[in-house]
Amino acid sequence: MGKMISDVKSSLCRPKPTDQVSAKATIGNGQPGGWAMKLAGNVIASGTEPTEVALGTGAALDGKTLEISATMKAVNPQASRLSLRADLATAAGALDGSPITIDDPAQVGDSAGYSIIVFFQAAP
Amino acid sequence: MIRALTIGVAVLALIHSARAADDAGGGSGSGSGAPGTGSGAGSGSGSSGDDTTADCVHSPDPAQCLAGKADALPDFDKIRSPDSPAFTLLGVTPTQIDRPTTPKQIATSLSGFVSDGGVAIPKNLAVEFWPYWLFSHPTLTAGQYQDRSRAAQFVENITISIGTANSTRTTSDMASHTDANLAIGARTLVNLSAQPVIPCKQSDYDQLVAAAKASMLTDAPDAQSIIQQLQVAHLDQQVYRDKLDVDRKNHDSDAVSIDEQRLGDDAKIIATLEGQLKTPKGKLNAGIASQLDKLCTDGSQEARQGFVAEFAVASSELFLDSEVSDHHYGDTAAWTTIAWESPGWSVMALGRYLTGKVIGADRNRFVDTGARLIRSKDTYALSVELLGRFPIDTPSGSTLESTYRVDMAVDYHVQDNTWLTLSFGKDFSQSTASSFFSLANLKIGLGDPKLKPPSQAASK
Numbered sequence: 087m088g089k090m091i092s093d094v095k096s097s098l099c100r101p102k103p104t105d106q107v108s109a110k111a112t113i114g115n116g117q118p119g120g121w122a123m124k125l126a127g128n129v130i131a132s133g134t135e136p137t138e139v140a141l142g143t144g145a146a147l148d149g150k151t152l153e154i155s156a157t158m159k160a161v162n163p164q165a166s167r168l169s170l171r172a173d174l175a176t177a178a179g180a181l182d183g184s185p186i187t188i189d190d191p192a193q194v195g196d197s198a199g200y201s202i203i204v205f206f207q208a209a210p
Numbered sequence: 211m212i213r214a215l216t217i218g219v220a221v222l223a224l225i226h227s228a229r230a231a232d233d234a235g236g237g238s239g240s241g242s243g244a245p246g247t248g249s250g251a252g253s254g255s256g257s258s259g260d261d262t263t264a265d266c267v268h269s270p271d272p273a274q275c276l277a278g279k280a281d282a283l284p285d286f287d288k289i290r291s292p293d294s295p296a297f298t299l300l301g302v303t304p305t306q307i308d309r310p311t312t313p314k315q316i317a318t319s320l321s322g323f324v325s326d327g328g329v330a331i332p333k334n335l336a337v338e339f340w341p342y343w344l345f346s347h348p349t350l351t352a353g354q355y356q357d358r359s360r361a362a363q364f365v366e367n368i369t370i371s372i373g374t375a376n377s378t379r380t381t382s383d384m385a386s387h388t389d390a391n392l393a394i395g396a397r398t399l400v401n402l403s404a405q406p407v408i409p410c411k412q413s414d415y416d417q418l419v420a421a422a423k424a425s426m427l428t429d430a431p432d433a434q435s436i437i438q439q440l441q442v443a444h445l446d447q448q449v450y451r452d453k454l455d456v457d458r459k460n461h462d463s464d465a466v467s468i469d470e471q472r473l474g475d476d477a478k479i480i481a482t483l484e485g486q487l488k489t490p491k492g493k494l495n496a497g498i499a500s501q502l503d504k505l506c507t508d509g510s511q512e513a514r515q516g517f518v519a520e521f522a523v524a525s526s527e528l529f530l531d532s533e534v535s536d537h538h539y540g541d542t543a544a545w546t547t548i549a550w551e552s553p554g555w556s557v558m559a560l561g562r563y564l565t566g567k568v569i570g571a572d573r574n575r576f577v578d579t580g581a582r583l584i585r586s587k588d589t590y591a592l593s594v595e596l597l598g599r600f601p602i603d604t605p606s607g608s609t610l611e612s613t614y615r616v617d618m619a620v621d622y623h624v625q626d627n628t629w630l631t632l633s634f635g636k637d638f639s640q641s642t643a644s645s646f647f648s649l650a651n652l653k654i655g656l657g658d659p660k661l662k663p664p665s666q667a668a669s670k
Binding site: 088090097122124158165203 | 340343346347348349350351352353354355356410414415416417418419420421422423425426427428429437440441444445447448480483484487488491492494495496498499502503505506
C-alpha cells in the first residue's frame with residue numbers, strides 16, 4: 087500500500103473588474119489523476135485533462151474563493167513525482183500569483199490529494 | 211562451468227525450499243531481506259538475504275560499512291552490475307543483449323560507493339541517470355506522456371551511464387597489475403509499435419475525479435476558520451505589497467523596511483496556515499486512500515506489447531594500475547536492439563559495432579549480431595542468448611577469427627523485491643578453456659530483475 091500525500095497551497099489573485107477570468111488544472115509528471123473546481127461553494131467543473139474553465143469577470147469574482155482539488159496516483163516509475171498546477175489567466179495573460187504548483191516526490195503506488203485555494207479580489 | 215551450475219542450482223533449491231516453508235507458515239513476506247524502499251543497486255548473500263545495504267544507512271561510516279559488506283560477498287556476487295551501456299561495454303553484465311527498458315531516474319550500485327578515494331578510479335562504480343526526469347514536469351499530463359512522438363521519446367528517454375570495472379594484467383616480469391576501466395555510455399528507447407498492455411481504465415479516472423470532489427477542503431467544517439484566516443493574511447499581505455510599491459517610489463527607506471518586514475511576517479503566517487490545512491485535508495484523504503490504492507493497479511505505463519528499439523553508445527578508457535595519469539583509449543561501441551515484447555515472451559535482435567584495443571597492440575574492429583529469447587512467468591524468467599562476433603578490420607598479421615557467445619540466464623523471485631539472477635555459458639574468448647563463464651547474483655530490494663520487465667516484476 088502506497089502512502090497518501092496531502093498538501094495545500096493558496097494564493098490571492100486580483101483581476102480587473104471587466105476581465106474574464108479562466109482557470110486550468112494540470113496533473114503533471116505523466117501521472118493519472120482527476121481534478122474538480124469549486125467556486126463559492128458550487129462545483130463548476132471536473133475532469134482529468136487540463137481544460138480552460140471560465141470563472142466569470144473580475145467584478146463577479148470579487149471576494150469569492152476557488153478551490154481546485156485533485157487526486158492522483160503515481161504509476162509512472164520514471165517521474166518519481168506527483169504534481170498539481172493551477173493556471174489563472176485573463177485574455178491579457180496570467181494573473182499575478184499564478185501559476186500555483188504543488189510538487190512532491192513520490193514512489194510508484196503512492197497517491198496524493200491536493201487542494202489549491204485561490205482568493206479573488208477585484209483590482210482597483 | 212559445472213561448479214558454477216552446481217552452485218546456482220543449490221542456491222535456487224535452498225531459496226525455493228525456504229520460501230515454500232515461509233508460505234506454508236503463513237509468512238507475510240516481510241522478512242529482513244526486503245528493505246523495499248532502498249535506492250540504487252546492491253548485492254547480498256545468496257541464502258539469508260539479511261545482509262542488506264540498508265543497514266549502512268544508519269552506520270556512522272556508511273562507505274566503510276558498504277565496503278565491508280562488499281568484501282563479505284562471494285566472488286560471484288561482486289560482478290553484478292546494472293545493464294547500462296557502460297557496463298555492457300565493460301563486459302560485466304550477465305547477458306550481452308539487454309532488454310530495452312526505461313531505467314530508473316537514477317540508479318547507483320552498492321559498489322559505486324566503495325571507492326579507494328584520492329585520485330584513484332573508484333572500484334566498480336555504476337551510475338545511470340535520466341536527465342529529463344531529474345526535473346519535475348508539472349505540465350506533462352499522463353495522456354501527453356503516453357502519446358509522445360518517437361522523436362520526443364528518443365530525446366526524453368536518453369540516459370547517461372558511468373561505470374568502472376577492474377581487470378588484472380600480468381607483465382613480462384610476472385608482476386600482477388590491477389587496471390581500471392572507466393566507461394561512459396548513453397542509451398535511449400523508442401516505442402515502434404508497442405502500446406501499454408493495460409493502462410488505467412476509464413473507471414479508474416472516474417473514481418479519481420470522484421475522489422477529488424469528495425475531498426474538497428472548503429467542505430470540511432474544521433477547515434473553515436483556517437481558510438478565513440488565510441484569506442485575511444493574503445489580503446493583509448496584498449495591502450503591504452501595494453504600500454511597498456508606493457514607499458519605494460517615494461524612496462522612503464524606513465517605510466520600505468517596515469513593509470518588507472510585514473510581508474515576511476504574512477508569508478510566514480500563510481505558510482503556517484497552509485500547513486494547518488494539511489490536517490483536515492489529510493483526514494479527507496484518509497477517507498479515500500484505500501479506494502485510490504486499488505486504482506491503476508492492473509498495468510503500468512512501462513508495460514508494452516509490440517516492437518521497441520533501443521539505441522546505445524559507450525566508450526571506455528583504461529587506467530593502468532588504476533592511476534588517473536596513465537590512461538589509454540579503450541573500447542567504443544554503438545548498438546541497436548530491436549525487440550518484440552509481450553507479457554510472456556520477448557524476442558530481441560542485436561546489431562553492434564565494436565572497436566577495441568589491447569595495450570601495445572593495434573585496434574581491432576568487430577561487428578556483433580545475435581538474438582535473445584526470454585520467457586517470463588510470475589516467479590521466474592528464462593533467457594537464451596546467442597551472439598556472433600565477426601572481425602572486420604584487424605591489424606596485419608592478426609589471426610583473429612569469428613567467435614561466438616552463448617548463454618542461458620534465469621531470474622528467480624525469492625521474495626518481495628528480492629530476485630536472484632544466474633547466468634551460464636560460453637564467452638567470446640577463442641580459448642576454450644577460459645571461455646566458459648558464469649555470472650551470478652542475488653539482487654536485494656532493488657526492484658528490477660535482469661530478465662523480466664519491471665512492470666511485471668513490480669506486480670509480484
